[in-house]
Amino acid sequence: MTLPAGVRVFGAPGRYLQGPGALDALGTLAAAHGAAPLVIGDAQVLSLLGNRLVMNLAKAGLTPAFGTLKGEITREAIAELTALGEERESGLVIGVGGGKSLDAAKGVAMRLEVPMFTVPTIASNDSPTSAAVAIYDDSHAMVAVDRMARNPEVVLVDTALIAAAPVAFLRAGIGDALAKKFEAEGCRAGSGVTPFDTRPLHTAGAIAEACYQILRAHAEAGLAACARNEVTDDLEAVVEAAILMSGLGFENGGLSLAHALTRGLMRARGTKDAAHGDQVAWGLLVHLAAEGRSDDEIDDLIHFYRRIELPTCLAALGMPDPGEEDIALIVDWTLTAPHLKNFASPLDRPAIEAAVRRAEALAVQ
């Protein structure tokens, strides 16, 4: 979409619903989109929730087809699932599960040219509200980020499911969300653009700021509630920040260095299997170091990470004793990320390497 110069965009899902039992609203919401929705999830999620979904959709007169995502979200996997939707003439795709299943469902909805819902069962990243689809190859290297013409029609977040999931997922979602304030600020201060390819509106900055403040205030208690599998006000606040605010914040505010570094971490020794949100949490420390923030400000965030057990250094992400070659490889790939240009000032290789070294030195003190 080419827009006149100076026009700015705010994109968001059509509806966002959050609370314990929200899943039971699925049939009512889906009924407007034909009798045979295509539900996409991984085998584990579908075996856990499949019956409940069938019964809920049946109450609304719907007979779903199920597509199982087996491995990575590759173009082949999306084509296979799309064929299933074509066969059933599905007018709606529903992604249920973690970021991969949601992204696969987005990819299929793009091909079928029908609306889609996301039903995240974990809150590990910002995928549920966004139009972005990360495409991988079989070795888990990201090869492209496609974008749907519209954001998901409905985002349905059942906090009882999120609370029942392992706490590490929510922790990673917090890591992914914390960075949004700083990335959006840098994008706005410089000449950056959002994933809509326009300059940001003020709204995204306000959302990303609120996201950060809510997480600083509620993350500890929210994670403790999740560890007890309990839905509390703190957990609700953290889930809203990690899913809704994090997604709106990045998509309308812009990504930057914290996320660019994940391109390197996805390929580096030991760190490639770390959760996206854990990678972003570390990336944020480097981001702040590259901005020239004070040691005190970075230390403050490091102490917060320690309290909620987010990784503060490469060793904690799975790379013991990082050497010069390791750092050079991370920076090689970081330099390929398009959102690097959203940093407030131009960044080159020596600047990023120095920021990595500074963040590492502060974290291991």
Ligand SMILES: [Zn+2]
């Ligand atoms: Zn992210």
